[in-house]
Amino acid sequence: MSDPIPDSTAAIALAPKTRQVTAFRRFLSKPLAVGAAVILAIVVLVAVFAPIIAPFDPGASSLKDAFGPASAANPLGFDSAGRDVLSRLIWGAQNTMTGAGIALIVALVLGIPTGLIAGYYGRWFDSISSWIVNLVMSLPAMVVLLASRAILGPTIWVLMIVMGVLVAPSFFRLVRGIVGNVRNELYVDAARVSGLRDWRIIGRHVFIVVRAPIIIQVALVAGVAIGLQAGLEFLGITSGDTPTWGAMLNEAFQNIQRAPMLLLWPGLALGLTSASLVLLASGLSDVLGERGAPAARRRTRRNAAPAIVVPSTSVPAPAERGALLSIRDLAVSYELADGGVREVVHGINLDIAPGEILGLVGESGSGKSQTAFSILGILPEGGSVSRGSVTIQGTEVIGLAEKKHRELRGTVVAYVPQEPMSNLDPSFTIGDQLAEPLRVRLGLSKQAAKARVLELLQMVEIADPARTCAAYPHEISGGMAQRVLIAGAMSCDPDLLVADEPTTALDVTVQAEVLSLLRRLRSDRGIGVLIVTHNLGVVADLCDRVAVMQQGRIVEQGSTEQILVAPEHPYTRQLLGAALDGVDARPEWQPRTTEVSA
Numbered sequence: 128m129s130d131p132i133p134d135s136t137a138a139i140a141l142a143p144k145t146r147q148v149t150a151f152r153r154f155l156s157k158p159l160a161v162g163a164a165v166i167l168a169i170v171v172l173v174a175v176f177a178p179i180i181a182p183f184d185p186g187a188s189s190l191k192d193a194f195g196p197a198s199a200a201n202p203l204g205f206d207s208a209g210r211d212v213l214s215r216l217i218w219g220a221q222n223t224m225t226g227a228g229i230a231l232i233v234a235l236v237l238g239i240p241t242g243l244i245a246g247y248y249g250r251w252f253d254s255i256s257s258w259i260v261n262l263v264m265s266l267p268a269m270v271v272l273l274a275s276r277a278i279l280g281p282t283i284w285v286l287m288i289v290m291g292v293l294v295a296p297s298f299f300r301l302v303r304g305i306v307g308n309v310r311n312e313l314y315v316d317a318a319r320v321s322g323l324r325d326w327r328i329i330g331r332h333v334f335i336v337v338r339a340p341i342i343i344q345v346a347l348v349a350g351v352a353i354g355l356q357a358g359l360e361f362l363g364i365t366s367g368d369t370p371t372w373g374a375m376l377n378e379a380f381q382n383i384q385r386a387p388m389l390l391l392w393p394g395l396a397l398g399l400t401s402a403s404l405v406l407l408a409s410g411l412s413d414v415l416g417e418r419g420a421p422a423a424r425r426r427t428r429r430n431a432a433p434a435i436v437v438p439s440t441s442v443p444a445p446a447e448r449g450a451l452l453s454i455r456d457l458a459v460s461y462e463l464a465d466g467g468v469r470e471v472v473h474g475i476n477l478d479i480a481p482g483e484i485l486g487l488v489g490e491s492g493s494g495k496s497q498t499a500f501s502i503l504g505i506l507p508e509g510g511s512v513s514r515g516s517v518t519i520q521g522t523e524v525i526g527l528a529e530k531k532h533r534e535l536r537g538t539v540v541a542y543v544p545q546e547p548m549s550n551l552d553p554s555f556t557i558g559d560q561l562a563e564p565l566r567v568r569l570g571l572s573k574q575a576a577k578a579r580v581l582e583l584l585q586m587v588e589i590a591d592p593a594r595t596c597a598a599y600p601h602e603i604s605g606g607m608a609q610r611v612l613i614a615g616a617m618s619c620d621p622d623l624l625v626a627d628e629p630t631t632a633l634d635v636t637v638q639a640e641v642l643s644l645l646r647r648l649r650s651d652r653g654i655g656v657l658i659v660t661h662n663l664g665v666v667a668d669l670c671d672r673v674a675v676m677q678q679g680r681i682v683e684q685g686s687t688e689q690i691l692v693a694p695e696h697p698y699t700r701q702l703l704g705a706a707l708d709g710v711d712a713r714p715e716w717q718p719r720t721t722e723v724s725a
């Protein structure tokens with residue numbers, strides 16, 4: 128069957144490098160930012176090639192030349208010690224940049240990893256690191272630098288390391304804040320469910336989102352570091368031995384009456400460099416800001432509804448456990464803010480045999496997703512399995528070490544989530560995202576993974592796999608995105624597929640196609656499927672058996688035919704009734720009466 132939405136594929140031809148090119152073009156359209164980048168590039172080149180381009184030794188002095196005027200050999204004249212001003216300015220670029228670089232490197236090394244860990248994991252690491260950061264931020268920087276000078280000596284490089292520690296909190300806070308939001312993105316959950324390790328998820332899916340804001344922050348902090356360094360030198364807090372722009376300013380200021388021009392050159396260099404960094408940061412923030420912002424689609428934390436105790440209905444626990452999936456007496460609980468515990472799934476039993484499709488139906492909040500998450504071992508924070516057993520192919524997964532559970536995810540049990548678009552990382556092409564688990568989990572080479580991705584896309588009936596492979600998520604339709612997620616779930620050839628409302632976000636035609644795809648995968652590959660849905664149409668179309676959930680309990684289960692045709696439990700009847708409510712009853716067929724005129 129071909130994809131009915133060919134329009135999206137047209138856009139795909141533009142795909143992979145378009146974003147970088149557009150960002151670069153957008154940058155070029157900002158004259159101030161481009162000018163600033165050019166000035167900074169010149170300063171950096173001068174700093175790097177200072178030993179080659181400086182005409183004289185910056186420390187060589189000749190008292191007879193003190194305050195000597197400009198000449199062809201010394202275009203900017205001499206300072207109070209008879210040193211060549213141009214050479215000192217050139218070396219000053221190198222030393223000033225090195226000082227700012229040291230502060231930046233220390234700040235980045237301290238701020239980014241801690242911000243990533245605190246934002247991603249939260250808990251005790253976040254509390255402790257945030258406490259330390261608040262402490263550092265509450266310290267007056269100048270006082271700390273003066274104290275450091277007294278203890279560690281007047282060397283500028285040592286003071287720049289201290290400055291790096293003082294500015295590290297700005298990176299920590301930036302990264303922690305963004306990562307805290309991104310960790311709730313569905314595509315991060317999807318990466319977790321596909322069995323990827325945390326460090327890989329952080330490195331690949333999370334870090335990419337903070338990259339742009341970090342670049343902008345680097346430009347701003349570099350300006351601050353240069354300014355502070357110059358301030359320290361100007362106040363004479365450092366030894367002043369190293370030719371830096373700040374040290375030149377200090378020396379010039381002492382002789383302002385006699386040679387005011389000496390202030391001009393280091394002042395101009397500092398002013399131009401700092402202003403360029405600010406302008407560059409602002410330009411970058413315009414250009415990269417849009418890409419850096421995390422997608423606004425987040426999984427919202429559901430509101431806990433008050434617990435309603437309903438009498439347990441007698442659903443006999445099957446005597447034998449299902450060969451593929453077997454759930455016995457599963458209960459899921461959440462910790463409450465007041466220290467109490469709320470049980471949301473109350474001891475359910477379910478079984479799935481290989482090649483069987485089981486529908487888990489029930490109204491919103493009945494516990495369907497909590498059951499699915501328990502199987503996958505991805506219950507949200509605060510939730511835990513409080514009792515019971517879940518086995519997949521005979522392996523008990525409750526209490527299984529996270530490492531072992533991760534090994535099962537993707538290869539034995541895979542997940543097809545509800546919102547296709549939110550589960551794809553907007554920063555990577557479809558091909559990249561599908562290849563990732565193949566390379567990491569199955570150890571395929573780049574080439575082999577690419578070939579397998581094309582096969583997978585073909586398997587889920589995507590019309591032009593090569594184009595889709597090169598497309599970003601925003602360049603494909605919702606139906607294609609759902610197929611891509613199914614392809615991703617099938618990539619490591621699992622035996623059990625857990626699909627959470629896989630058709631809810633799709634229109635009716637595409638829904639039908641996705642259901643037929645799931646049916647075909649079952650018959651071709653013999654996988655078992657647990658499909659979570661509130662749509663009885665999906666159940667009728669796809670499932671062999673149905674379990675009906677109400678308020679955390681399974682109130683009835685049986686074959687699809689039995690549940691739909693002869694439901695026993697009042698709640699099942701109510702569900703069926705609700706499904707038919709709102710549908711206009713079709714009027715009874717009447718033969719058309721045609722009046723024949725005589």
Ligand SMILES: Nc1ncnc2c1ncn2[C@@H]1O[C@H](COP(=O)(O)OP(=O)(O)OP(=O)(O)O)[C@@H](O)[C@H]1O
Nearest residue numbers: 429430431432461471491492493494495496497507
């Ligand atoms: N993070 C959470 N913290 C506390 N309670 C939660 C949390 N997530 C879900 N619950 C509660 O668990 C119960 C079952 O939720 P679940 O998500 O399994 O329902 P569902 O049947 O899948 O509903 P839907 O069809 O709307 O997704 C609900 O009462 C919900 O309020």
